[in-house]
Amino acid sequence: MKYDVVVIGGGHNGLVASCYLALHGLKVGLFESNSFLGGMASTPSLWSGFRVPVGAYVLSIFRSEIARDLGLFERGLKLIPKDPGMTIFLGRGRVLSSWSSLDKTVKEIEKISDRDARSYVEWSKLWGFIADILDYLYLNPPLNLSEVLDLASRALRLASHVRIGGFIEDIPRILISPASRILNEFFESEEVKALLVEDAVVGELVAPSSIGSSLVLVHHYMGNITGVRGQWAYVAGGMGRLSEIIADRCRELGVDIHLNSRVEEIIVKNGRVLGVKVNGRIVESRFIISTIDARVALLKLVKWDEAELDKTIVRKLRSLKSIGASSKIIVATRSLPKLRREYEEFTDRIYRSSALTIDSVEYVENAYREAIVKGISSKPWISINTQSYLDPTVAPEGWHLISLFIQYTRYDEPSGWSEESRRRLIDYTFNVLGEYFEDFSVKAEKLLVLTPKDYEVMFNAPGGHIFHLSMNLDQVWAYRPILELSKYRTPIRGLYLGGSSSHPGGGVTGAPGYLSARSLLEDLGILKPRRVSLPSLILGFLKRRFRF
Numbered sequence: 001m002k003y004d005v006v007v008i009g010g011g012h013n014g015l016v017a018s019c020y021l022a023l024h025g026l027k028v029g030l031f032e033s034n035s036f037l038g039g040m041a042s043t044p045s046l047w048s049g050f051r052v053p054v055g056a057y058v059l060s061i062f063r064s065e066i067a068r069d070l071g072l073f074e075r076g077l078k079l080i081p082k083d084p085g086m087t088i089f090l091g092r093g094r095v096l097s098s099w100s101s102l103d104k105t106v107k108e109i110e111k112i113s114d115r116d117a118r119s120y121v122e123w124s125k126l127w128g129f130i131a132d133i134l135d136y137l138y139l140n141p142p143l144n145l146s147e148v149l150d151l152a153s154r155a156l157r158l159a160s161h162v163r164i165g166g167f168i169e170d171i172p173r174i175l176i177s178p179a180s181r182i183l184n185e186f187f188e189s190e191e192v193k194a195l196l197v198e199d200a201v202v203g204e205l206v207a208p209s210s211i212g213s214s215l216v217l218v219h220h221y222m223g224n225i226t227g228v229r230g231q232w233a234y235v236a237g238g239m240g241r242l243s244e245i246i247a248d249r250c251r252e253l254g255v256d257i258h259l260n261s262r263v264e265e266i267i268v269k270n271g272r273v274l275g276v277k278v279n280g281r282i283v284e285s286r287f288i289i290s291t292i293d294a295r296v297a298l299l300k301l302v303k304w305d306e307a308e309l310d311k312t313i314v315r316k317l318r319s320l321k322s323i324g325a326s327s328k329i330i331v332a333t334r335s336l337p338k339l340r341r342e343y344e345e346f347t348d349r350i351y352r353s354s355a356l357t358i359d360s361v362e363y364v365e366n367a368y369r370e371a372i373v374k375g376i377s378s379k380p381w382i383s384i385n386t387q388s389y390l391d392p393t394v395a396p397e398g399w400h401l402i403s404l405f406i407q408y409t410r411y412d413e414p415s416g417w418s419e420e421s422r423r424r425l426i427d428y429t430f431n432v433l434g435e436y437f438e439d440f441s442v443k444a445e446k447l448l449v450l451t452p453k454d455y456e457v458m459f460n461a462p463g464g465h466i467f468h469l470s471m472n473l474d475q476v477w478a479y480r481p482i483l484e485l486s487k488y489r490t491p492i493r494g495l496y497l498g499g500s501s502s503h504p505g506g507g508v509t510g511a512p513g514y515l516s517a518r519s520l521l522e523d524l525g526i527l528k529p530r531r532v533s534l535p536s537l538i539l540g541f542l543k544r545r546f547r548f
């Protein structure tokens with residue numbers, strides 16, 4: 001077997017990269033170790049007739065430009081937006097929801113605080129403004145510090161003429177602040193802060209009071225794949241359909257997709273890649289794009305001492321952080337769990353949205369503190385997502401499928417995730433759910449528990465982090481995975497990185513896959529290099545704002 005490019009990993013980023021390369025005439029072979037595609041965004045039929053969302057369960061931050069380029073909607077991608085997007089249980093039969101319509105959310109908040117209702121409009125404008133800038137930057141290689149400073153100083157000068165210089169200058173403070181500080185700045189009521197806090201901590205071992213949690217918040221707010229900023233949707237037929245549709249496009253373009261094919265080695269000679277070793281066989285290729293964890297690719301698959309990888313790179317890679325914080329329990333029930341009497345009137349909106357067991361920012365802080373000490377929060381926050389309520393195709397007739405996303409559950413839980421600690425996780429989860437539902441545990445006929453340890457094994461992602469590497473301030477943008485590797489190229493000629501451990505990071509965005517393929521196509525002279533410049537940034541922003 002011989003390819004122009006071997007792509008390692010059949011997650012959605014590997015598939016996106018393969019598609020772009022094949023669109024430009026390269027012969028691509030994609031190798032995936034599992035028997036299914038989609039990686040952390042897959043829905044394999046682990047139970048007959050069910051599409052089990054082992055990882056990602058909702059879509060928002062996938063780049064619409066990529067969906068358009070690859071013709072995904074024309075090929076059957078269908079989204080089912082959640083509306084309300086989120087509903088939180090506030091105790092004593094009260095709930096609060098965020099809706100697609102700003103007016104509707106504002107009206108709901110008015111019942112709690114007039115001031116917060118007005119602030120919510122300001123809040124949405126602020127994050128919408130930042131997201132409109134980031135949209136453009138997420139589809140370009142990360143800027144390094146001198147580029148950022150240069151761009152920022154010119155943008156500030158320009159902004160001062162239109163009198164928004166102060167506002168622009170404040171954005172870095174907002175992005176590095178703890179989310180709890182920004183929430184306190186905007187809102188007075190605990191209920192509204194509780195409604196907005198999940199985005200700042202989801203997937204990460206951080207508290208709302210941790211520095212940089214606002215950056216996590218904006219990463220989760222900046223989606224627009226449904227056409228509505230910040231709205232999340234189910235992929236009809238299950239999250240894995242997205243990857244299957246991209247895979248169909250890949251096959252149309254001549255990509256060979258190999259399942260059950262674990263790459264054991266990236267073969268390097270005289271500083272350049274020659275191919276990979278898969279299931280004991282050599283596959284030759286001129287180029288390789290790895291979409292798996294950068295440390296696995298460079299420190300395990302490459303014989304780095306023989307490849308003479310720079311010692312600084314090795315040292316920095318080894319110090320990267322990826323302590324997974326999230327687990328899932330996936331539950332199949334024959335009928336929906338019944339809400340306790342005081343919440344019964346909200347049944348429909350709870351099952352339509354992501355229902356969250358967060359009644360205050362303090363609740364999340366406490367859960368975090370306990371997990372830091374004990375490994376698992378005994379009162380975790382849980383996001384309850386019942387796709388089958390809106391999309392019956394994900395479960396056989398007569399069944400429902402409920403995804404419980406649970407935090408905090410540390411990868412390095414002291415017992416190493418023994419049977420006893422897994423049992424404890426189930427008990428803690430059902431205890432919390434018992435505050436809102438009458439019979440959740442009784443109704444759960446099938447149950448699958450996945451901890452960060454399981455994600456590590458299932459997807460070869462050390463630490464079992466849902467974004468491969470944590471998205472802390474020191475591991476984003478030009479520092480992702482590390483400065484020397486942040487532009488998708490590596491010191492090994494022909495080897496590129498293009499998964500979640502590259503900018504703009506984790507989540508189902510498709511962006512790292514796209515950007516890595518672009519980098520290779522630019523190096524081959526097939527595409528013209530693009531540079532982020534102030535005019536292009538402003539144009540990108542205006543396009544987003546005014547939808548032209």
Ligand SMILES: Cc1cc2nc3c(=O)[nH]c(=O)nc-3n(C[C@H](O)[C@H](O)[C@H](O)COP(=O)(O)OP(=O)(O)OC[C@H]3O[C@@H](n4cnc5c(N)ncnc54)[C@H](O)[C@@H]3O)c2cc1C
Nearest residue numbers: 009011013033039040055056057058263460500506507508
């Ligand atoms: C529990 C959980 C919930 C999440 N929820 C959401 C959500 O709702 N929305 C959202 O946007 N994001 C969510 N995420 C994050 C998102 O799913 C991931 O960040 C994203 O899917 C990663 O995509 P990727 O292609 O970069 O990597 P992966 O999906 O990890 O793909 C890499 C692939 O490479 C394969 N592989 C590894 N080593 C080898 C090898 N040696 N040879 C061949 N193949 C190999 C793996 O099996 C895997 O299929 C969630 C993740 C998890 C785990």
